[in-house]
Amino acid sequence: MQNNILIIICDQLSAQALQSYGNHYNSGGAMNQLAAEGTLFEQAYCNAPLCQPSRASFWTSRYTFETQVDTNLRQLSFPHIADTISTLGEVFQAGGYQTMHFGKEHDYGSLRGFTLVENKERVIPREDPAINLAYETFLDIDTTTKVTDWLASPQAKDQPFLAVADLQNPHNICNYIGENQNGSKPFLDDSQLPPLPDNFDTPDMANRPEYIQYLCCAHRRLMHAAHWSRLDYRRYLYAYHDYINRVEKQVAQILDTLAAARLEENTLVVFLADHGEGMAAHGLVTKYGNFYEESLRVPLIFRGPGIPVGRRISGPVSLLDLKPTLQSYAGLAATAEDRGHNLLPVLLDESVDQAGQPYVVASWIDEFSGYTVPGRMYRFGQYKYTAYRDFIHRDSDEVSIHEELYDLAKDPGEQCTLILDEAYSAVLEQARNGLAAYCTSTGDPFYSSLPDYDRSLYRLHKPGFSNHEGPCAVDVHILNRPKNYAARNF
Numbered sequence: 001m002q003n004n005i006l007i008i009i010c011d012q013l014s015a016q017a018l019q020s021y022g023n024h025y026n027s028g029g030a031m032n033q034l035a036a037e038g039t040l041f042e043q044a045y046c047n048a049p050l051c052q053p054s055r056a057s058f059w060t061s062r063y064t065f066e067t068q069v070d071t072n073l074r075q076l077s078f079p080h081i082a083d084t085i086s087t088l089g090e091v092f093q094a095g096g097y098q099t100m101h102f103g104k105e106h107d108y109g110s111l112r113g114f115t116l117v118e119n120k121e122r123v124i125p126r127e128d129p130a131i132n133l134a135y136e137t138f139l140d141i142d143t144t145t146k147v148t149d150w151l152a153s154p155q156a157k158d159q160p161f162l163a164v165a166d167l168q169n170p171h172n173i174c175n176y177i178g179e180n181q182n183g184s185k186p187f188l189d190d191s192q193l194p195p196l197p198d199n200f201d202t203p204d205m206a207n208r209p210e211y212i213q214y215l216c217c218a219h220r221r222l223m224h225a226a227h228w229s230r231l232d233y234r235r236y237l238y239a240y241h242d243y244i245n246r247v248e249k250q251v252a253q254i255l256d257t258l259a260a261a262r263l264e265e266n267t268l269v270v271f272l273a274d275h276g277e278g279m280a281a282h283g284l285v286t287k288y289g290n291f292y293e294e295s296l297r298v299p300l301i302f303r304g305p306g307i308p309v310g311r312r313i314s315g316p317v318s319l320l321d322l323k324p325t326l327q328s329y330a331g332l333a334a335t336a337e338d339r340g341h342n343l344l345p346v347l348l349d350e351s352v353d354q355a356g357q358p359y360v361v362a363s364w365i366d367e368f369s370g371y372t373v374p375g376r377m378y379r380f381g382q383y384k385y386t387a388y389r390d391f392i393h394r395d396s397d398e399v400s401i402h403e404e405l406y407d408l409a410k411d412p413g414e415q416c417t418l419i420l421d422e423a424y425s426a427v428l429e430q431a432r433n434g435l436a437a438y439c440t441s442t443g444d445p446f447y448s449s450l451p452d453y454d455r456s457l458y459r460l461h462k463p464g465f466s467n468h469e470g471p472c473a474v475d476v477h478i479l480n481r482p483k484n485y486a487a488r489n490f
Contacts, residue, residue, distance in 0.1 A: 089113025
């Protein structure tokens with residue numbers, strides 16, 4: 001008898017937000033219970049810090065340049081990924097599984113093979129006037145109900161299933177930021193605000209890529225937070241944890257239903273997030289265009305039949321590994337074109353405590369359109385290297401590589417880029433060669449890609465988010481969007 005697989009996804013959940021990953025502010029409830037009862041990967045990365053590119057990648061185990069889903073809205077069209085690219089749903093459907101998907105899609109066709117269950121908003125009133133409740137929270141109520149109803153139904157026992165509970169929160173933080181762009185309001189209980197992170201300030205910002213120094217010109221929510229006080233940032237963190245607490249209770253409902261339906265003993269549960277959240281590190285909010293740990297490192301936890309209990313595995317892995325790992329677990333044939341690694345041998349071998357992958361790569365192009373700055377992260381060993389293809393400066397047409405380098409063993413908060421440190425010149429060379437070798441072996445066109453944005457509109461103020469003036473590229477895009485395009489996508 002084949003085991004079932006239940007994938008639970010949260011949107012915009014940083015690993016660093018959970019107690020099981022070292023956060024002492026949020027208890028994390030059911031999410032941390034999963035970690036205690038299963039195996040946790042300590043350094044799991046998404047392959048793009050944005051919803052649709054990340055999701056298209058992990059459902060297919062292909063890089064963004066291969067899926068061609070490299071933004072949330074490429075040229076205002078929604079082309080489906082090529083039929084020649086294998087999806088997780090298709091493989092499991094062909095393997096005799098029920099394939100059910102509940103909740104957020106945002107997939108560009110990468111959910112082919114799943115039965116997609118529509119969800120609807122279930123509006124509830126605010127409990128705290130200062131905590132914004134938006135479509136994400138309302139949709140999660142419906143998604144949770146439909147997942148639990150299905151798990152409790154006879155259909156869940158008809159044949160082995162691959163089911164996905166795809167929850168929106170804590171993505172509601174985006175709407176909170178927009179509502180509070182002119183300054184935050186006190187909560188009903190303003191006495192328990194979380195502290196700012198140790199890496200809130202960035203003293204070496206002048207050494208970061210110009211794109212990062214002016215990220216507020218591209219990033220709408222960062223523009224909204226540009227003139228916040230430290231108190232505003234602490235309230236933002238409080239709200240973020242409120243949304244986590246909401247979705248944690250829904251994860252608990254789903255797991256309780258799984259147990260009550262007597263499906264727990266033969267169901268592998270996989271918990272992950274599509275990408276992270278800035279969490280005030282470096283003064284950043286939400287995700288977008290940067291490769292810092294808070295935006296890119298996500299929870300990845302396995303619990304169920306055959307999975308060791310209370311185990312932690314170090315070493316970088318990526319969400320590209322999801323598809324080949326689950327196919328192996330289910331005894332389904334590997335897909336030759338998959339870019340990810342099969343993590344099952346590491347999961348099952350308790351003598352191994354490190355994943356041992358040579359590198360992980362993540363990509364960035366643009367959120368929508370109008371502010372393209374191609375970027376790549378190359379994560380290897382204890383180091384992280386990032387590279388952006390940008391104009392040398394705003395008055396030049398010459399394009400160059402703008403870089404960052406971090407030693408995460410010594411500087412986990414990425415507070416000091418080592419690009420100018422002669423002591424790390426050999427590591428920098430290794431990183432540059434590694435990224436170039438990856439591009440050559442996979443066909444990634446990074447080194448021929450070009451930046452594209454209106455330099456007469458952006459980066460006109462002094463460097464640094466707090467100095468922001470003028471428009472943001474997303475606002476310009478919104479003004480030019482089709483009238484029938486849903487505003488919530490922004």
